[in-house]
Amino acid sequence: xxxxxxxxNLTVRLGGREIVHQISAAFAAGQVTAVVGANGAGKSTFLKxxxxxxxxxxxxxxxxxxxxxxxxxxxxxxRGVLPQQTSLAFPLTVDEVVxxxxxxxxxxxxxxEARRRTALGRVGLAGFETRGYHxxxxxxxxxxxxxxxxxxxxxxxxxxxxxxxxxxxDEPVSSLDVRHQIQIMEIARAYAxxxxxxxxxxxxxNLTAHYADKIMVLKHGRMTAFGDxxxxxxxxxxxxxxDHPVRVNAVPQDGIPFVLPIAQTLSAHSAPNGR
Amino acid sequence: xxxxxxxxxxxxxxxxxxxxxxxxxxxxAIGGLAIALVGVALFSLATGPIQLPVFDMLLGLLTGxxxxxxxxxxxxxxxxxxxxxxxxxxxGLIGAALAVTGAVLQGLFxxxxxxxxxxxxxAGAGLGAASFIVLGSSTLAPIANxxxxxxxxxxxxxxGLATTWLLYKNGTRGxxxxxxxxxxxxxxxxALAGAATGLLVYIADDQQLRDLNFWGxxxxxGASWDKLMAAGPIIACAFVTVFFLTRxxxxxxxxxxxxxxxxxxxQRLKNLAILSVAAATGASVAVSGGIGFVGIVVPHLLRLxxxxxxxxxxxxCALLGASLLILADTVSRTLVAPAELPIGILTAFAGAPxxxxxxxxxxxxxxx
Numbered sequence: 001x002x003x004x005x006x007x008x009n010l011t012v013r014l015g016g017r018e019i020v021h022q023i024s025a026a027f028a029a030g031q032v033t034a035v036v037g038a039n040g041a042g043k044s045t046f047l048k049x050x051x052x053x054x055x056x057x058x059x060x061x062x063x064x065x066x067x068x069x070x071x072x073x074x075x076x077x078x079r080g081v082l083p084q085q086t087s088l089a090f091p092l093t094v095d096e097v098v099x100x101x102x103x104x105x106x107x108x109x110x111x112x113e114a115r116r117r118t119a120l121g122r123v124g125l126a127g128f129e130t131r132g133y134h135x136x137x138x139x140x141x142x143x144x145x146x147x148x149x150x151x152x153x154x155x156x157x158x159x160x161x162x163x164x165x166x167x168x169x170d171e172p173v174s175s176l177d178v179r180h181q182i183q184i185m186e187i188a189r190a191y192a193x194x195x196x197x198x199x200x201x202x203x204x205x206n207l208t209a210h211y212a213d214k215i216m217v218l219k220h221g222r223m224t225a226f227g228d229x230x231x232x233x234x235x236x237x238x239x240x241x242x243d244h245p246v247r248v249n250a251v252p253q254d255g256i257p258f259v260l261p262i263a264q265t266l267s268a269h270s271a272p273n274g275r
Numbered sequence: 276x277x278x279x280x281x282x283x284x285x286x287x288x289x290x291x292x293x294x295x296x297x298x299x300x301x302x303x304a305i306g307g308l309a310i311a312l313v314g315v316a317l318f319s320l321a322t323g324p325i326q327l328p329v330f331d332m333l334l335g336l337l338t339g340x341x342x343x344x345x346x347x348x349x350x351x352x353x354x355x356x357x358x359x360x361x362x363x364x365x366x367g368l369i370g371a372a373l374a375v376t377g378a379v380l381q382g383l384f385x386x387x388x389x390x391x392x393x394x395x396x397x398a399g400a401g402l403g404a405a406s407f408i409v410l411g412s413s414t415l416a417p418i419a420n421x422x423x424x425x426x427x428x429x430x431x432x433x434x435g436l437a438t439t440w441l442l443y444k445n446g447t448r449g450x451x452x453x454x455x456x457x458x459x460x461x462x463x464x465x466a467l468a469g470a471a472t473g474l475l476v477y478i479a480d481d482q483q484l485r486d487l488n489f490w491g492x493x494x495x496x497g498a499s500w501d502k503l504m505a506a507g508p509i510i511a512c513a514f515v516t517v518f519f520l521t522r523x524x525x526x527x528x529x530x531x532x533x534x535x536x537x538x539x540x541x542q543r544l545k546n547l548a549i550l551s552v553a554a555a556t557g558a559s560v561a562v563s564g565g566i567g568f569v570g571i572v573v574p575h576l577l578r579l580x581x582x583x584x585x586x587x588x589x590x591x592c593a594l595l596g597a598s599l600l601i602l603a604d605t606v607s608r609t610l611v612a613p614a615e616l617p618i619g620i621l622t623a624f625a626g627a628p629x630x631x632x633x634x635x636x637x638x639x640x641x642x643x
Contacts, residue, residue, distance in 0.1 A: 048532075051532075051536060052535060052536075053532045053535065053536075071540065072535050072536075072538045072539055072540050072541075073538040073540075075536075075538070076536065076537050076538025077538070080536070080537075081532075081533070081536040083530075083532060083533055083536075086529055086530060086533055087530060088528055088529065089382075089385035089386070089527070089528045089530075089583075090385075090387070090528055090578060090583035091578075091582075091583065092528065092582070092583060092584075093297065093582070096297070096582070096584060097529075100525060100526055100528070100529060100537060101537060103522050103525070103526050103537045103538050103539060104537070104538040130296075148537075152537060
């Protein structure tokens with residue numbers, strides 16, 4: 001129980017409208033859990049409730065910690081959050097941005113500096129420390145932000161208490177090229193393999209198929225499916241989730257599914273009356 | 276993961292380690308600014324209608340060997356201790372307060388153009404002062420008589436606090452303060468206070484108009500130990516508070532949500548920052564009137580040179596703001612001696628062109 005992230009009837013209202021309806025589920029540490037769904041399905045709102053940005057009703061617990069009550073410093077020690085977008089108010093260097101992940105310091109000064117350097121190396125930005133953050137491209141900025149999140153929750157398992165730590169990633173690869181998409185997802189995978197928990201909002205279903213253990217599908221704010229990748233990556237489940245026909249297949253050798261969205265013109269051929 | 280660590284630890288080439296790091300540069304800058312402040316303060320103490328041998332005098336006073344044998348020595352001592360010293364200290368205090376509150380507000384609003392004018396403190400304080408300048412001898416006479424010479428500064432202080440409180444209530448819903456609402460409401464309240472002040476200007480007589488105008492331009496002419504004792508503790512409390520907020524303000528550079536993610540109590544940060552700024556600005560405006568431009572130029576200049584890290588930015592702002600205002604005040608009281616130029620005219624005259632020069636000198640567009 002202490003190694004889980006659990007929700008009971010989690011509901012979020014924004015501006016008088018219910019955006020997320022009664023989600024109950026348990027995410028396990030040591031796994032990558034992907035949250036998928038169409039635009040406006042409530043994925044980001046759900047994540048914002050879990051990360052303490054939005055008020056919610058129902059219950060959410062990280063291990064034994066009540067997420068609605070916990071103070072920011074306690075939570076910062078246990079989970080890092082990569083937002084979809086981050087705008088920086090003033091011109092910092094890359095190293096200064098990453099250092100913001102260490103506002104609640106952990107370890108010696110030297111260890112902290114070494115972590116920052118390692119983290120930048122891991123996201124493919126070794127040697128970028130003194131560069132101006134604002135001079136970087138969008139994809140590079142997103143990777144700097146990931147490095148900041150990594151140094152915040154450096155060890156996937158808090159060695160003192162044996163408690164797993166969590167990464168919450170809101171579309172971590174949205175502005176990255178193929179190579180860096182893989183690089184970032186490998187980091188997430190390694191974090192989970194080392195005992196940490198990873199929750200990622202994903203749009204790229206094929207990348208998700210490669211790296212996720214569990215999939216949660218949201219549609220109109222409701223959870224329509226949650227389970228192992230093999231169970232959720234089904235033609236019917238995903239077509240229903242996106243209100244658009246997709247075809248799930250598997251790569252012959254290793255059995256990893258791939259998802260093919262069916263083009264409108266193509267599906268028009270197969271439809272009986274041409275529409 | 277550990278093998279990974281050792282691998283990439285070595286991947287950082289020596290090319291990235293050129294010269295000083297920004298931390299070291301900032302530390303050196305703060306040291307330099309501290310020395311400069313001492314120099315400027317001594318210069319200001321020595322300069323005026325009577326030139327004082329400040330070094331010898333301070334040495335003599337500190338060691339108890341200052342001789343009071345001749346009348347000139349007694350006069351010098353009075354000039355130094357009762358006229359110039361409180362004025363230099365007050366100038367330094369106000370200059371530091373203006374620059375630091377400017378930097379804190381800019382951090383809070385995540386905008387380099389924010390200044391106390393935006394949270395209504397200045398407009399509210401101005402209205403408070405104006406009501407006593409204009410109505411002090413008529414409608415508000417009972418209160419004005421009771422408070423004596425402190426009526427205008429006190430009215431300014433409480434006018435500023437009241438406006439900020441109103442604004443804060445307006446911008447806060449369900450315990451969460453919206454910075455955007457605060458900004459917009461600040462503009463509205465500023466306009467309202469400005470209109471009310473305008474009404475007072477309309478009914479003011481000629482002498483009151485002149486007083487209003489001079490007050491609005493700011494001056495340290497009335498500096499005394501009393502004023503220093505009144506404003507000093509308030510500003511000092513505000514300083515102590517904001518220096519505990521530096522990490523939080525740094526985190527806020529990422530935005531409110533991300534600041535909370537990295538472990539900062541954002542709402543508490545906002546409460547303390549707004550309260551400190553309101554108190555420090557109210558106290559400064561109360562004793563010196565409206566002195567413009569220090570709160571924007573000093574933080575911006577320092578951000579360009581030592582970077583936006585508030586742990587260094589705030590102390591550096593305090594030192595540079597203090598130096599600049601003491602210097603401006605020295606000029607203002609010597610340029611047209613025995614008369615005095617309002618200091619606000621000088622800070623704007625010197626600050627604005629300098630600011631433009633900085634903007635032009637920068638190659639690219641201004642990266643906020």
